[in-house]
Amino acid sequence: MNYKTDFPSIKGEVSPEEWQARLDLAACYRLIDKYAMTDLIYNHITTRIPGSPDHLLINLYGLLYKEITASSLVKIHVDGEIIWKPQTDYDINKSGYVIHGAIHRARPEVACVLHTHTRAGMAVSAMTCGLLPLSQTAIRFVGHIGYHDYEGPAIDLAERERLVNDLGPHDAMIMRNHGLLTCGATVQQAFNTMYQLELSCRSQVDAMAARTELTMPGENVLAHTAHLYQPGARRPYGVLEWPAMLRLLDAEQRNSDYPPYYY
Template structure:
């Protein structure tokens, strides 16, 4: 019996003219975010997920399970509902990762203020996630998360729908969560804000791993300074996070695209 070869290609025709202008912009933004995660070494082969709510809908965009982040384009993104049902995807045998909607769908469903969710398995993030002390307030960057970071105990791979309510409860009103023995998660009212928060959380974890590896005594500011600093670094305390940085990040992507050998994210 002849069996058709799996259709694992990546050269789909653009859907720009087949979706609304609002959805196309969301696709552009999310594809750019995937590329930025790759540019800043926050990827794990084909794993992990970033989701973005299409404005004015209850539909989410997520990556195909099988593409590198540097391969993801606006057209290749899958449209799903918060329960993980696929509403549209490119003509391919690639699907989506169940963990993507178990974790992300739960947060989008419980937090209408959240437009975007990012989940990672970085080396430094996994290291801090395994530390009993959690994230230490040892740098200005990590102090940003004092009183604004949740922790969720490990329950195995996130494929059990019953875990959803516990993830949501442990995240609470925060925009950042450490999955113990697993990885990191951030979310935000905008995709640029969620990316900025993840970048800062990742840099905090890298700095902590480096400092602890030096095997020297670490200093921590006092409680009053920690509280004041954490407040000043919250979105809106001085300026919204991600907005100013985002356009610079897009310029970086456009410059890097010239020699990447991969299709541009805006395809």
């Protein structure tokens, strides 16, 4: 069986636009690993290929996020058909395009979809109260987050319509008894939203574990603050942070045995 993890660069075989999408997505996978939001080899991050709106990039099912490179990403149709993948026996996970494909198809303005199973995210997903506005970070999601009830492992195509309806116009969703999902107009935006959502969940779990009385701002403050933190309200979301995130990856690569994300 061919389960190698070192793949030759395909930079010269794809368009500059596709290569940039591959670089951004591979970096996003590495950052999710860096900030401890991975679940072994599971979950997915997908992005559209500019100029080919029905074509997505997704990870091989079997690689760690820290092993993913620009050249190891699989090109698929939004309905799940594999268009290109590296020479390997690794394949893709059906759940990846059931969840992600549904959102990409229904929301043409969405370029990237990110899904996680983190400890804090799963904890909050099991709470009847959902995400509480306990911090400035969490207040960003007031009125801007959806909830989807658990229906079992996401392999049923009939669940697609309900997923999309529950997400609505939002860029974040808590999947009950399951995990977290974010999306955005760019990879950078989807990552930044997930980072903020994960941090909100971790803070909530910590605050509730302290077993003390909690305080929350008034409704007028919540609405005003949430508005100010929406993408475009003050500046593009996630863009300013991205070069610093790439510098972080580059610095850590010097002491890593894994191939750089940009291969």
